[in-house]
Amino acid sequence: MDDLEHPSLEDLTLYALEADEPAEREALTLHLAECRSCRLALAGLLPAVDALAEAVPATPPPPELRDRVLAASLGEAQTRPRPPRRLFGFVGWAVALVAVAALVAVQVHMRQRLDASQAVLRRQRTVVQVLADPQSVSMLVQNRQLMAHAWARVFLRGSQAVMIMHRVPAAPPGQTYDIWWMRGNTAYRAGQWSGRKANDMLVLSSPWHGFTAVGVTLESPADSLPSGPIVMMGERPTAG
Amino acid sequence: MTDVTRVASIQELYDRHAAFVYGLALSMLGDASAAEELTQDVFLQCWQRWDQYDPARGSVRTFLATVTRSRAIDRIRRRGRRVPEVAWEEFADTGPDPDSLEDAVDDRLTMQRVRAALGALPAPQRQALIMCYFGGMSAREIAQRLGDPLGTVKTRIRLGLMRLREVLDSRGEGG
Numbered sequence: 381m382d383d384l385e386h387p388s389l390e391d392l393t394l395y396a397l398e399a400d401e402p403a404e405r406e407a408l409t410l411h412l413a414e415c416r417s418c419r420l421a422l423a424g425l426l427p428a429v430d431a432l433a434e435a436v437p438a439t440p441p442p443p444e445l446r447d448r449v450l451a452a453s454l455g456e457a458q459t460r461p462r463p464p465r466r467l468f469g470f471v472g473w474a475v476a477l478v479a480v481a482a483l484v485a486v487q488v489h490m491r492q493r494l495d496a497s498q499a500v501l502r503r504q505r506t507v508v509q510v511l512a513d514p515q516s517v518s519m520l521v522q523n524r525q526l527m528a529h530a531w532a533r534v535f536l537r538g539s540q541a542v543m544i545m546h547r548v549p550a551a552p553p554g555q556t557y558d559i560w561w562m563r564g565n566t567a568y569r570a571g572q573w574s575g576r577k578a579n580d581m582l583v584l585s586s587p588w589h590g591f592t593a594v595g596v597t598l599e600s601p602a603d604s605l606p607s608g609p610i611v612m613m614g615e616r617p618t619a620g
Numbered sequence: 621m622t623d624v625t626r627v628a629s630i631q632e633l634y635d636r637h638a639a640f641v642y643g644l645a646l647s648m649l650g651d652a653s654a655a656e657e658l659t660q661d662v663f664l665q666c667w668q669r670w671d672q673y674d675p676a677r678g679s680v681r682t683f684l685a686t687v688t689r690s691r692a693i694d695r696i697r698r699r700g701r702r703v704p705e706v707a708w709e710e711f712a713d714t715g716p717d718p719d720s721l722e723d724a725v726d727d728r729l730t731m732q733r734v735r736a737a738l739g740a741l742p743a744p745q746r747q748a749l750i751m752c753y754f755g756g757m758s759a760r761e762i763a764q765r766l767g768d769p770l771g772t773v774k775t776r777i778r779l780g781l782m783r784l785r786e787v788l789d790s791r792g793e794g795g
């Protein structure tokens with residue numbers, strides 16, 4: 381970004397309330413990724429937005445709901461997060477995963493279409509929360525030799541992580557960008573990005589506690605393990 | 621964390637905050653069974669991430685309100701109904717009563733204080749803010765619905781939120 385023309389307070393207010401339009405939102409998100417003073421201004425608006433939730437009276441739900449929620453939470457206990465994967469290992473797993481993936485592919489695809497618009501909304505909200513928090517840690521992810529004008533920034537806030545892409549070239553046909561939490565030879569998938577938009581934002585999986593760097597690889601969609609070249613990279617800042 | 625302590629923590633979370641979540645869901649969706657379903661979703665989602673929740677980074681209540689509002693807006697937009705169920709005029713009932721503002725000076729954000737602050741806003745600002753927050757409508761949608769210019773609606777939202785912030789910030793600063 382050559383010149384920083386800051387958004388008006390009105391724009392920031394609509395952004396905080398999610399009352400703006402998608403194109404305005406995208407432009408403002410890119411600005412926020414680069415502008416700490418606007419991130420702080422946004423952070424100053426959020427308490428008033430949050431306070432609005434207090435305006436409606438608390439209403440006890442029907443007592444049966446409590447039993448339903450507790451029962452459902454027990455059922456969820458089986459579906460806990462999976463362990464990290466080792467880079468270049470467990471090829472046997474990959475073969476098995478591809479076979480399972482083929483069976484469920486059609487269902488998953490249909491669900492993804494239905495969920496797409498909601499996913500966009502949720503993604504935007506997470507991005508606001510993370511960008512607006514002055515405590516968030518920012519990491520620059522880039523590769524000057526390979527992509528001179530492109531950059532990505534990863535913002536970390538506790539268990540939340542978002543990535544803002546700026547002018548990242550389209551992925552070659554049939555390939556996507558994969559994002560990884562990495563340390564040495566171990567990688568934990570952080571997200572996948574179609575690479576069809578030059579500027580984009582995505583919500584990454586919760587950071588793997590042990591990561592020391594974020595890497596971006598180019599993969600064919602069938603790959604379930606990182607095998608393509610690392611095209612962008614960023615080191616995790618040391619705590620402080 | 622074991623499953624037993626997990627269930628204990630969701631129970632505690634639920635008992636403490638269910639009425640808050642359900643109340644917000646109900647005012648946004650205007651439908652008891654949809655609000656119940658949403659309340660269940662919110663607690664399950666929060667519970668799944670409970671071990672990653674860091675209390676130092678914000679209150680549980682704020683976290684729950686954000687999740688509840690996002691999910692309610694998803695539903696509102698999915699079913700294509702963009703008319704807020706909240707009767708914004710109701711908020712005028714508390715009125716711009718300076719005493720109620722002073723009484724509510726407290727460390728906690730109370731309903732009375734926020735309602736008093738909203739009640740003290742000029743009606744068009746209050747209306748725009750409520751359509752936006754509780755109705756999940758964008759400034760453009762509000763302008764279309766009210767037949768007012770977009771710029772006017774944006775200004776009302778900004779002034780309304782600024783004023784709300786001033787009133788809420790003024791606590792503890794004497795008077």
Ligand SMILES: [Zn+2]
Nearest residue numbers: 386387415418
């Ligand atoms: Zn700025």
